[in-house]
Every structure is written in structure tokens, then in C-alpha cells.
Amino acid sequence: MQVMQKCERAVGRFASRVSWKSVTATFFCFVLSLYLLFALINDRYIHHHAWYERPAPCVTPQIIMDGMVELTFSVTRLLSKLNISHVICYGTLWGALRQGKILPWDNNVDFCLLKNEIEKVPYSTLQAEFKSQQIDLTYDHRHGDYIATRGPAQAIISVFYITIYDEVFKDGLEHRLMWFFQDKPVSFPARLIESPFNTAMFHGQQIPVPHDGIEILKYLYKDDWWLEKPPIGCRSPN
Structure with a gap:
């Protein structure tokens, strides 16, 4: 005691x-x-290693590839219907510019847009519109991405916010909190994804693309933007 x-x-x-x-x-x-x-x-x-530095199938199964193509045009039609300006980007843009189609090894499709564009429409309305086309839409708060899924196909809608210097940064809790500590935070001039846009041929149809062609890819893939990078162990069709 x-x-x-x-x-x-x-x-x-x-x-x-x-x-x-x-x-x-x-x-x-x-x-x-x-x-x-x-x-x-x-x-x-x-996040040090890019997606193409990780093991992945060299060729995406045809049933998934067909679903990705259909999902790409469904998403762009829905966003256009809602007056949300958007473009294809990342690997999907590379496929459109180089081959006019999705890269053989890609396992999703990528869109980029500005935060002030998608915030014009309430999230519940977005979900309802996507649901009407049998597409499930969720929001990843950590990475600042909308994930659109239909069957085995998936589309990533990456959201960017504009700074007072007319530069955009990736949205999402992780990017906003950690950009100062990242070696190469994702950013580029806002004008590259500000409407109106040009279009490029993609699987036989026109689809919106960023300004200046490959310019945005120089920011998204800073170290090797000029290279076509299949997954480890895979050969480029070119």
C-alpha cells in the first residue's frame, strides 16, 4: 500500500x-x-516504382479489353452529358497517340479532369447517372480518384486541382498532405486539361485528348516519357 x-x-x-x-x-x-x-x-x-516496373500480363485477355473499350466510350458519353470537361491520359493517352487503341498490356483506362469540373455535379447524381449505364462509381478519398467499374473493366478518373499559379496538382488526401515530401509530385500546367479540347482517333472513334499532344506525358512520366514501357518481361509490339 x-x-x-x-x-x-x-x-x-x-x-x-x-x-x-x-x-x-x-x-x-x-x-x-x-x-x-x-x-x-x-x-x-x-510509390517509387512505376506500374510498368511491376510484374503484369503481357496481353490483357480479350474479354477484358473489349469491356475496357466499351467502358471508355460510356464514361466519356456520361461526362459529356453532364458537361464535365475531361480527357484521356496516362497509358490510355499513350495508346491512343501511338496505336489508336488501348495498349495490349493495359488493365484499365485513364481519364483526367479538373476538380472544379466534376464538382459541378453532386456525387449522388454522378453515381445515379453511371448506375443507369450499369457502371458502379466510387470515390477514393486517399488518391483523389473516381473508380468506374463495369464487369471486369475499370476506368480511373484522376482529379486535379488548380493552384494560384495556374499549375495543377493531383487531388486526394495523400497527395495534398504529402506533396511537399515527394521527390516528383504529379503536376503540370493547367492549360493542358482546360477545355475546349482537340480529339484523337481511339478504337475507331474520336475522343478528347489534352492540349499539345504528348506534352502532358512529359509531366506524368518525367524520367522516361518518350519510351514505350511494357511490363517486365514483355516485348513492345513495335
Whole structure:
């Protein structure tokens, strides 16, 4: 009992000497340290390797490829119907510019648009419109992406926000919180994805593309934008 009483008195004296400001500052430093550690691990080890540096099938099964083509045009029709300006981007744009179709090894289709464009339409309306075409639409808060899925086919709608310097950055909690710690945050001039757009031939139809052709790819793939990069162990059809 005496030991317990001594411990209680010691804890009481310590608590009386520690102010709430000190506790708050210590807690803040602890959280900040965890954040910095996570940012370092995330940037150096999780997102350091591009998708094409990871193992993947050399050729996407035809049933999935057909579904991706149909989904691409369904998404662009829906976004156009809702007056949401958008373009194809990332690997989908590379496929359109080089081959006029989806790259043989690609496993989804990519769109890019501005945050102020898609926010013109309530999320519930977006979901209802996509659902009317048998497309499930969800929002990934972490990465700032809308995910459109129909059967085995998937489309990633990447959202970007404009800064006061007319530059865009990737939206999403992870990108907004960690851009300062990333070696190469995704950003490019806003004009590249501001409407009106030109179009390119894609699987026999015209589809909106960013301004200046491949210019946006120089920002999205900064180190090797000029290369066609199939997955590891796969040969380019060219």
C-alpha cells in the first residue's frame, strides 16, 4: 500500500508540473514524426516504382479489353452529358497517340479532369447517372480518384486541382498532405486539361485528348516519357 501511495503522489506531482501546453506540444510532435516517417516510406518504397516496373500480363485477355473499350466510350458519353470537361491520359493517352487503341498490356483506362469540373455535379447524381449505364462509381478519398467499374473493366478518373499559379496538382488526401515530401509530385500546367479540347482517333472513334499532344506525358512520366514501357518481361509490339 505504501508503494502504491508513493506512486500516486509521484504521478500527482508530475501531473501538476506538466501544463496542457506541454502535453499538446508533445502530442503534436509525436503525430508530426509519424507523418514524416509515413511520408518517407510512402514516397521511397511504396510509390517509387512505376506500374510498368511491376510484374503484369503481357496481353490483357480479350474479354477484358473489349469491356475496357466499351467502358471508355460510356464514361466519356456520361461526362459529356453532364458537361464535365475531361480527357484521356496516362497509358490510355499513350495508346491512343501511338496505336489508336488501348495498349495490349493495359488493365484499365485513364481519364483526367479538373476538380472544379466534376464538382459541378453532386456525387449522388454522378453515381445515379453511371448506375443507369450499369457502371458502379466510387470515390477514393486517399488518391483523389473516381473508380468506374463495369464487369471486369475499370476506368480511373484522376482529379486535379488548380493552384494560384495556374499549375495543377493531383487531388486526394495523400497527395495534398504529402506533396511537399515527394521527390516528383504529379503536376503540370493547367492549360493542358482546360477545355475546349482537340480529339484523337481511339478504337475507331474520336475522343478528347489534352492540349499539345504528348506534352502532358512529359509531366506524368518525367524520367522516361518518350519510351514505350511494357511490363517486365514483355516485348513492345513495335
